[in-house]
């Protein structure tokens with residue numbers, strides 16, 4: 435295995451992962467991420483987008499009487515983001531928004547002595563245990579893959595491109611997934627449901643910072659990262675955490691698309707996981723729940739393609755791509771993030787229940803259309819009244 439050329443390994447991994455990378459492939463520039471464009475691109479930036487961000491940060495004034503968008507709902511959403519926001523804002527004076535546009539530099543440095551953790555397989559098992567101990571629900575490890583690194587970072591503060599700073603020699607990426615609250619996501623669309631996203635990021639920060647510091651304490655380099663520096667979804671697929679779905683997100687076996695992803699780049703020698711598929715592509719081929727539910731038709735109804743809606747899509751990979759301009763426009767208009775596509779996805783379930791695990795198995799068989807019919811007929815994916823979520827809290 436160690437003597438095989440890298441390209442052969444990569445082609446084999448791509449086949450297992452279901453990646454269809456074309457000759458015209460280009461690495462993504464973070465400047466074109468729709469959230470970054472919302473700071474510099476007049477086609478995206480608007481009074482609504484400015485207000486959208488302001489409601490996360492400034493003292494609350496913009497709640498409505500509508501159920502799910504009251505002061506209480508925004509109060510919870512913003513509180514859930516609070517820990518993540520604190521980390522992200524700590525180094526704004528240095529033109530850094532760590533976790534979103536820059537990797538974390540909040541660490542105590544690398545120990546002078548390197549501890550031997552045994553074989554790469556033993557080290558990988560130990561690191562996974564540690565990451566789970568810090569709150570990760572899923573952990574996978576893959577080879578560092580330059581293709582998914584942003585060409586450049588982009589600062590929302592100075593509105594300038596910035597060079598990558600991940601040190602050379604990082605051989606592995608540890609990918610973590612933190613699940614988001616099932617019932618909160620059921621209340622989408624609502625400001626209340628944004629608490630699931632915020633809490634996911636806040637947990638994410640704890641997991642990646644602590645796991646990276648643990649590795650540094652053993653004498654190896656480790657850099658904690660969330661949405662910054664690289665595309666997390668292809669890394670997560672390579673690391674065996676799930677498959678790519680029509681809605682443009684990772685679909686995990688354990689939580690469906692209801693996860694937030696974290697990453698740790700490291701030079702600690704670790705065994706790598708393999709992509710693991712469980713029938714998502716074939717199921718998405720027959721299912722259109724996300725594309726039909728999207729209020730702005732941002733999710734593709736068609737087969738995977740290399741066609742790009744705009745510069746926010748990756749060039750040169752045949753896949754389902756969402757129209758991020760339409761999607762973000764809806765978020766800004768309703769003054770909170772949306773996850774309707776995620777709510778209605780048949781893989782978005784509480785799989786601690788055995789009958790839902792049976793349904794997931796059915797989705798991976800030729801009886802997938804029956805599973806889809808049952809999913810709709812039994813009312814899965816319908817919106818939960820936000821009042822019911824608050825009532826259960828009592």
Ligand code: SF4
Pocket residue numbers: 727728729730731732733756760761762764765772773774775776
């Ligand atoms: S998050 Fe909402 S607007 Fe965006 S693609 Fe999903 S359903 Fe559509």
Ligand code: SF4
Pocket residue numbers: 679680681682717718719721722723724725775778779780781
């Ligand atoms: S809703 Fe259906 S088509 Fe969309 S990602 Fe989920 S399984 Fe795939």
